[in-house]
Structures are given as C-alpha cells and as structure tokens.
Amino acid sequence: MTVAAALRHARPPFADWATSLSAVSAVPKVFTDDVRQAIALARRFNAEVVRPLALDLDAAVQEDPDVLPYEFVAEANRWGLYTRWLPKLYGGGGWSFLSLNAFVEEVSSACVGLANVVGVHYLGVAALSSTWNAALTARVYGEVVAGERADRPCILALGITEPTGGSDAEEIELAGRGTAVSYAVRRPDGGYVLNGRKIFISNGHLARWHVIVTCEDREHVPDTAMVLAVPAGTPGFRLGTQEKKMGQKACVASELVFEDCPVPREQVAFDRTMSARMGRPHREVMQVLLDYVVAATRAGVGAFAAGVAAGAYEEARAWALARTLPDGTPFAEQQWVQTALADMARNALVARMSYLESGYANSLVGLYAAMSSAPLLQMERWVPGRLLARLAAKPMRWDVTTRLLQHHLIERYPRDAQSLTSGLGSLAKFTCSDLAVANAHLAMDLMGADGLRHDHGVEKRLRDAKLLQIYEGTNQINRVNLFKCRIRPDETTRVFVRDDDPVQVRRDVA
C-alpha cells in the first residue's frame, strides 16, 4: 500500500485532522504547477483587462442596469479562460480545479463581479460534470471549445433558484417542503417539456447553455428532481428581467422563463430513469449529485471571498503606507493602523487556508478527484490534447460510458467522502465570506472619507462581498450543513427542525 493510500485508509481518518496534510503526498505535483501558472495568468489578466474595467463597469451598471459585459466575455474567451479548466478529454486545457480556485481568488482581489463572469461558467461545468453524463458533457464542452476557436464565446450558467426557493433548493430534504415553481413533464421519447421560472441566475443573459435543476412532480420534488441542459434560443425559453443588485454588478443576475420548452432526451443530464439503475433511492442519489456540486462550488465561492479579503487588505495597506496626517506624521506609524492591517492580513490568509482545505478534500475524494485519476493524468500528459479529444469523442457518446461513470462515481460514492467534501465546502464558504465582509469594513474604517468614495474602490468591495454571504446557500444554511456533515454524531440528531413544529414531531426520531 502506498503512503498516500495508507493515509487515506488510516483510522481515525487522518483527513479529519487536516485534509491538506493528507493531500500533500496524494495530489499530483502537476496540480501545484497549475496553481503557480494560474496565479501568474490571473495577475496578467488583472493588469491588462480587469483593473482598467472594474470601477467604470460598476458605475455604468449603476446608471443603466441593462448593461451587459459582452466585450469582457469575448476577451475572457480570447484568453482561453472558458476552456482552460475543462479536461483535455473534451479538448480543454486540463488544468486542475485547485488552480481554478487560485485563479478566481486572484481575479477577485481586483473585481469579484468580473471573476464571477468567468467563475460561474465553471459552476455550470461542475453541475453538468456531477451528473457524469458522458455524452452530454462531451457535446456541451465540445461547443465551448469550438466557441473559443471561433471567437464566439459559449459559456454555461446554472439555474437552481426560483421565486419561492433559494438556499433550500440545494438541500433535498428542504426542497421537499417548498413550493417549486418549475417542473418538467416527461414525453414518450424520454425528453421533457419544461415550464416555470428561475431567478437570480448569474450570467443568465450571457450563457449559451443553461444547466437547470427542476423536478417532474412539484408535490414530490426530492423523488422526481432532475438536471436538464437547455441552450439559449430554444423555443419556449426566453430571458426575463435583469436584477438590480447592490454589488457584483458586472455579473448579471437573470430571470429565465420556460413556457412549454421542449428538452430532448439527449439534453437530459440526469433523471429518475438513470437513478433507477442504481441501488439507492432517487432522493439519496440527488443529494449525492448536489453535494458533488456544492462541495466544489462552495470552495469556489470561498476562493472568490478570499480574493475580496485579500484585495481589501492590499488596497488599505497601499493607502495607509502612502498617507501622512495633516501634521506630517506617517499614518502607518499609529499602532491602531498597524493592528488593523495585521487583522486584515490574517483574515485574508485564513480565508485562503479554508478554501484550500476544501479544495484538497475535493481533490482527494470529491469532484476534482474523479477528473484527475492517475490513468487520466498520464494520458493527458503524454497524449497531445487534440488527439486525446478525438480518441475520446466516440467512447464518450456510448451509453455504457455514462452507466459506468454513474455507477462508480454516484451510486458507489462513499458517504464519508460525501460528508467530508460537503461539510468542508460549507465551512469554506461561510468562513471566507464572513472574512471578506469583515476586511471590507476594516478597509473602509482605515481609509476614512476615501473609504466611502466609489473612485477609491473599497466601498465597492463591501457591496460585492455581501452577496458572498448569500448565494450558494446562505451562510446560515451552510452552518447547518456543516453541523449535518461533520458535527452531529449520527442522523438521530435531526437538522432542519422548525421552531414551530409541533412538539411531538420534534421529539419523534426520524
């Protein structure tokens, strides 16, 4: 048994102590190289594209909420940002998702709204990949790659939130108690007809492919939930309003409206017919799927937030070091300034460590791990990318490929891996977002009048940071999820018990 395997199988689980330590020997060295390259790429992207645009775009959207960053999306496409983190099997760059988090952290330090315009595409990628539907992912990612080559961006968006449900839609148990708006009626050919609305969908007006989480029966959401992929321009699918948000104005939050929208079988990413092949109830399988997604995406939000925290700190530091008081005293020689900056530096580093911990868990036993198995990495290393994509194209379209992937990666997904990645994802998300908001406040306090002004950039960071505490599940829901996954001893301690539930219901053991 290798050292890495021994670490993974040790009891008590070594990962409980620090997943990153377990990952040191297990995560391929190429991931570290990817991270370095991603940071270098992000810094160049910030200097040439993001920083010159961020404040002006924020002001422009304040004046006209219908402004959309088409040129930025086109530029990001030219930089290869929408394919760089797609597996080489699909013609992508094959960079690790660990490095994606490092990239979005760095871009977020300049503007988290613009980082989101890139990052949200990978939210859709994570959601689609989590279904392990080989044929559909090959098709969609193939279009993304083709879009880059043709200078016609093809990006993804993820549609979960509805007018009657947000955070609760990411917890199967809660989804069953809500009032779903969207639903899909099955057709004889195995496709669906989709109706309903999604709101607050990031990049909705810009995306080509929309990954939609919906259900067949609104009275029984957990047992009939499904994932569909709907391209823009489909009859019966139209774009609705663009929300006026407090911050992250560069990234549009869209309403998607579906009215008898046909979704053919080939665009059904996951539904009951696929879970029927597995030995687990559908609702359990859907929770596996959702946990795959949120474990990755919440680590991503943690990276966004760590970037905001770092950016606020860097801005405040530069301002403080350059400033003198009216009497000529250097501002930074005051001890309260020094301790405030120290707190901010600490917050930024602790945030990074939090999302890295989650990222390592995903790399060992989560979504990233499946995309970076040793045989796959060796193939990607030695076989040229385009040849690999061409060789993989046909097998990816076989139904047996999907069945095998779903069997190994969903049906047989270990519960302790699911709880580790989901729990750490939640921990990263609420920790980092709270620290981002804290650092934005500290920077504003330090910078006095300049901290209040738009032209200095730091007040924008507070407006941008607040959303990080809300989307991808509110911080409150994420705390409960951490309790569910990593704190309670077993399922006899229930979660999501309402204070107004009848006493007997509260006492009954599930």
Add this chain to the structure above:
Amino acid sequence: MIRWPEAALEEWGTAAEEFARDRLAAVGGHGHADPAFRARLDAMRGLGFTELCADTRLDGLEQGVPALARVLERLAAYDPSAATAVYANAAAHLAIVAGRVPSDRLPMLPAAGSGWLAWPAFQDLGEVQWPRLGEEGLLSGACGMLVLGTVADHAVLPARPVGGGGLRLVLADLREPGVTRTGPVRTIGLSSCDTGDVAFDRVPAVVLTRHGEQVFGELAGHLAVASMALLCGVMRASQDAGERYAHERTQGGGPIIGWGEVRRLLSLQQERLRVAQGVLGDALAAVTTGGDLLSARYGALHVGSLATDLTTDGVQLLGGNGYMVDYGQEGRMRDARQLACLTGGPAWRRQQLLTVALEAPRQVPAPAARP
C-alpha cells in the same frame, strides 16, 4: 422606543412623519443623483426644516438638537438622503450659533429660510485636509464630500489659516467665480444627497469664528446625538422590514420566522435597535439638562457599529431578495455605513475620544491604598 424629552417639540416629529409618509415612502431605489431630490428639498424647506436650528438673528427658530433629532429619526426611516440634507443644514447653523458670530457680520449670512447650507459629510478635524484661508480672507484649496455641495448657494466649513494658527470656521458663497464644484460624488450610500467636491481658488470667505477647534468641540456632542437619530431611523426601518418579510415569506414548509436561525437574527435586530434607542434617549436627556456629552460621543460610535450590524443582517434576512435594490434593505445597509462616518471614521474617532475621556473626571474612584 426612544425616550423623547420636551414633549412640546413632538409637533416637529409629527410634521416630519407626515411629510415622510406622504412624500418619501415611494422614493426607494437609492439611485445616484436622483433628479427628484431637489423637489423634496424645496418641500422640506417649506416645512421649516431649514430654520429648525438656525440663529434667531437669521430668522431661525433655534429649536435645538431635541427637535432636530425627532425630525431626523422620522425622515431617515423613509429616506436617509433627505434626512442627511436636513442634518447637514442644521449642523451648519448649529456651528454658526456656537460660533457666536458678531452682529456686524450677520448681514453677510443668508437668512435661515432662504436656502440650504452645505456642510462637510465627513468632518473629523484631524483626519482631513481643509482649505487654506489667506490673510485677505480668501479661501484656496479643496473640500471633499460637502453635503448639498452641488446645489446649495453657501457652505459652512473649517479652514486653516495660512501661516499657522487655529482652525477657522468660515462661510463661503458657492456661486463665486473661483468655486469649482464636481459631483454629485458617488459614495457607498446617501446616493441622492447631492454631495460634491468643491475646489476654492481665492474665494472670499466670511470668518464666523477664529476658534474652530473650540466650536467643533462644543458641537461634537450635539452632532453625535443628531447622527444617532439618523442611524436609529434607518435601523428602525431595516428591523421592521426584516420582521415583516419573515412573517410573509414562506420557505421550507412555512413562514421563515419559524426557523430558529431566522429568529436568532430577528432577536439580534431587536437587541441592537433597543440598545441604540436607549443610548439616544440618554443622550437627548443629557442635551436637555446640559449634561456632559462625552457619553453621547461614545454612544454615537457604538450606535454606528450597531447600525452597521443590524442593516447587514437586515439584508441577510431577506436572502437573495435582500441584495436586490427593489427591496430597500441593501440601500439601508449602504446608508447606515455612510451615516456611521458622518462625524469622522469610527477607528480614528475612537482614538481621539480617549484624549477627551482621560481629561474628564474619573467615574470610578481609585482604590484605597493598602495600609
């Protein structure tokens, strides 16, 4: 609930409440440079809000901070930008009153009801560079973030004399040729407030007092009370909106007020609002009885922090909707953040206040020496 002193002044609160309900309730949006703001300014001037704290020698009413606080708290619950305009104008007039301007200079000052006076949005004396006053009484330099700086005809602001000496308090005519106004300045909150950056190039100024630091020192406690009133109004609106939403919004099988974590946040809102209102009531009592206002200045620091936390959670309570402009909570969070800095940045003020506190009589007697 706030313990308002001097019941006879309640008519000001009633007038402000009625005006706010009729004219400000539908404003919302917190858009930048709202073109309808000037109409609201005119309406408030018609109600006498510009004369509220002004010197009687300038046709003002010198009603003082207890009346001002009532107006500010009621207006701020609906439109913090409108309330801040009233605050700024009143602060300028309070400074004129505190400066005991000699009678021979009064003809140079505008009558209280004739228009609005601009006043610095962020006026901690030590933290900001102020314009310079030359020996000929000419003002040069810049003053950033002057509330009503883009619309008012006159401004009251500090100025440093060239060649040294204490701060002066001056009145400048913003219509003079050497004045350049830029704005409205885009800031985190108070978006409609017509706050501008003003540059002076040898502009004649009327010196209201040569004892600027002393006047600011006398004013500091009163302005702290006024800023607390603004914050309490915004807090009350945010708390009320959050509570109503928690009753109306259904998620996860019932109204969200049934969730323990929502109830915890709502209880925190209650705690913060009630404490802030208590601090404001105590401060108003001190103003009325002529008591020491150092506690009011510390109170303003704390209420600023409470307001920031309350309005941030006010957004959180509404989830994604809370982040959207149309629901109003995000605007309250931004406005509260800026209002907490009306008398200077909190961290800086905290350091400066200690100097004052150490000079004040000790509250706790020193322990007796051991035999």
